[in-house]
Amino acid sequence: MTMRVGVLTGGGDAPGLNAAICGLARRLLAANAELVGFADGWRGLIDDAARPLQHADFQHLLVYGGTLLGSSGDNPYRDPATMVPKVLATIARHRLDALVAIGGEGTLGAADRLFTEHQVPVVGVPKTIDNDLDATDFTFGFFSAVEVATRAMDDLRSTAESHGRVMVVECMGRHAGWITAYAGVAAGAEAVLVPERPVHLEELCQNLARLRQAGSRSAIVAVAEGARLHEDGKCLSSMDKDEFGEFKTGGAAATIAKRVQARLGWEARPVVLGHLQRAGKPIAFDRIFALRLGARAARLVLERRFGYMSAMRSGEIVDVPLRAAVAARKTLTDQFLDRYESFFMPIGGP
16 A cells, blocks of 8 residues: 655754755655655644655755755644644645654654654654754754854954954854854864853953964854853843743844953954855755655655654664654753863853
8 A cells, every 4th residue: 555655844944954855755755655745844734735746856856955845933832722633634634644754853842742642653854953953963954054154264264364353253053052163163263152151251351362462363253142141240141032932042243242342452243144054055964964864764654663763873874762852952062062172261250
């Protein structure tokens, strides 16, 4: 009997999404399964926005950024009484034997609840440039985002050196500093500021002042958007929450640049990389990584092993329970921070 499999891509877009769809689809279509794509993440199941996917949809697809299916941050559990029944009705209407959810914490968290609470036959694929999903070493899209951030810092070094400036480069990372840490270390930034450790602006300025006195003409400060900024014993980071209940972030680079220039008289400019980190074609690693994760998810579907997610462990593609992936947020470890201690020196009390 032919299997009918649905697929969606939810949450923020990430380089490699199309490659993951490609890896999933090629294996399923080779097994004579029928594939149904849902537009814009969970919104496609809530509104029943679906279309069949054929071999022709995947020719050269893996080289492109973005997602063939579109994406959104919609989550059926924001209004479960209304939206979850709609999702279940769409699954029944399309006679789906399985549903593959490609996404991050929010997308996979909803998939896990649908599996646990309603026995929906779901399989997950981990995607987020933030690399903050547990139970997998890395998520696809992360290394492409790191490459963008690293190249930006490399390029900004030349203009910083030309004008004798401090460039404060803000990277994505609301709760976890993976992008900032990897890119900052790779670019040789003079300071790397991440959410995992509080940032005391007095100490940052003292360190930058020592660099300038030693003859440095420029400095790169890499900062995560969710970095917790403190000054004179007070937290400067916003405690306001957005419509999803998350603390609002952003503006860290502008705040730091203003304080550095005022305290040191050293011209400082903020640069916010923003969605550039999500944009463009995935690097080769993420293309292959996403293909492998998608193909492994197809295998789980064909074996009817639901409630699992494909993942990377010690370089191997393996299966892990969805619950393990969303049970906790993965942040930078003390071991990592200690290993590159000289980059994370503006931490601790003033």
